[in-house]
Amino acid sequence: MRLLVLCISLILGVFGQNEQIDEDTRKKIEEIFPITNNNFAPDLEEVTESTNGSYGAMEQCGEGSTRGLKRCVVYNKCDPKTNTIVEEDVTYGFGQIDIRFGKKECEEPLDVCCKINPNTPTPNPVTPVTPEPVTTPPIVKPSFCGIRNPKGIDFTITGNFDNEAEYGEFPWMVAILNKNYILQGLDKPLVCGGSLITPNVVLTGAHCVYRNKSFDLTVRAGEWDTQTTKERLPYQERNVNQIIVHEEFAPGILHNDVALLILDEAVNKADHIGTICLPSQNAKINSKNCFVTGWGQKDFGKKGKFQSILKKIELPTIDRRICQDALRTTRLTSKFSLHSSFMCAGGEEGKDACTGDGGSPLVCPDPTNAARYVQVGTVAWGIGCGTLNIPGVYGDVAQFRNWIDQKLQRLSISSAPYTV
Structure with missing residues (x-):
């Protein structure tokens, strides 16, 4: 590195x-x-320095023996059949992209070394400029909630030794950003994670936003790697028009830790942007194969950090009584009582939502359809991080389904986009 x-x-x-x-x-x-x-x-x-996974000495694309024959281009400008640069975007057959840091043919992670078409003039060197997000609506995809892309879209990644998610793997994941602050050169500092439940509504934790004004916040959907905008499908940003916090939210102890963000404009559904399904009121969904996702608030968009790519951690749900007993062995003491608005997951050593963000979704396979995912929790709090037999605590989404429906019904927003 x-x-x-x-x-x-x-x-x-x-x-x-x-x-x-x-x-x-x-x-x-x-x-x-x-x-x-x-x-x-x-x-x-x-x-x-030499690090694990480094490439060692490697001839750079367009230099030495490949000078004038090849150059680095973004992956969707290289025809995978002929390995030749093309003008029109390619939408198939990209194969694998290595996200490791180290010596590679191309410096940018999403660039590939591609043969120059003899009929295409080589451009003059220019100073790299970070492009503005493209606002052109992507191709619309079918309106099904909870559709995960386990192999990603466009390409699969290698070198993901730190639980990086595939590009477009979790289409419902959004970043909640504070547009009025600049943090060490970052564009928009991360406030929390959230999930898209309708094209214009985000579900998150109340502790994330109860102190914020709606005009301070923006939501970014379709994000994956915060260091680049070279993905074929652009992220979409929307301003927050209204913040709805649960009336019985208790900031000190995080009871009823749920909030809704109403966007000023609906996002456009695409291969990398979609909604998550919500469970019915009081539903109990138990699984060993749930996922929590997030970027990590500290390193959101920070140059040279793996945390720039969305992370995923696979966790099991934990029975409430077992969870409460485990938490009583911590500094919470034997008198601790787990509030009914919470549920638990994790308890496996080294695996926890500490690398994720508050308000981020915990999703599990739908018991009636394993190809579809349902959001069972929102990241709330925990004791330590990744400690063996000490689960993390999440807001129990199933306890708030009726509340969510009622709030959106008053705004004439349909529940269809998140209903199984």
């Missing part, structure tokens, strides 16, 4: 761009700000 010593602009201003930074200062900066992009401080020394 390539690590660069990092310096923020304030420090650069103090020392001057043409002065060398002393070694003690360099080490302190590196401890606080571990990584950045290659062009941020060109006067600093670059250090290359």
Whole structure:
């Protein structure tokens, strides 16, 4: 992995761009700000370390023996049959994309080394510019809720050693962002995760949004890798028009931790954007093969971090009594009582929603149709992270189905998009 010593602009201003930074200062900066992009401080020394999964020395695409014959292009501009650059987008046969950091033919994860068409002029080098999100509506897909894409769409990934989800694997997953803050150069800092239950309604945890004003928030659907916009299908962002928090939500203890976000405009359904199904009121769904997803609030969009790609963790649901007994062995003490608005999942060592986001969905296979998923929980709280035999605690979505239906009915919003 390539690590660069990092310096923020304030420090650069103090020392001057043409002065060398002393070694003690360099080490302190590196401890606080571990990584950045290659062009941020060109006067600093670059250090290359050998890591697991690195590629070692490799000739770069378009250099050496491939100069003038090949160049790096985004994956959907390379015909997989002929491995030749094409003008029109390709929508099939992409194969595998390696998401590991390290020496590769192309620096960008979604770029591939492709043969130059003799009839296509080689473009002049240009300074990379981050494109604005495309707002053109993608191709509409059938209106079925809970359809997971276990093999992703467009391509499958390799090098996913940190529970990265496939591209488009969980179409209902959304990021709730605060559009009025910029965090260390990030576009829009992450507030929480959520799930799309209708094209214009997001389900999340009340603890995520009860202090926010609706005009502060925006929702991003169809996101996968927060470091790039090179995916064939763009993400879609919508402003939040209204926040509906459960009337009996208790901020200190998170009872009734549920909220709805009403968007100012419906998102357009596509292969990578869809709704999740909700269980009927008081339904009990038990499974060993549930998934919780999230990006990780700390590292959302941070350059050089695996957390830029959506994570997934497979977890089992846990019986309420077993969960309560387990939590009583912690600092909660033997008098702890698990509120009826909670359910539990996890308890396996090293596997927990701590790498995810509050409000993110916990989904399980539908007992009547294993190909369809139902949201059983929203990430709420936990004791520690990934501790053996200590489950994580989630808002129990089945306890709020009637509440959700009633709130949306008053707004003339149909429950059909999330009904099994």
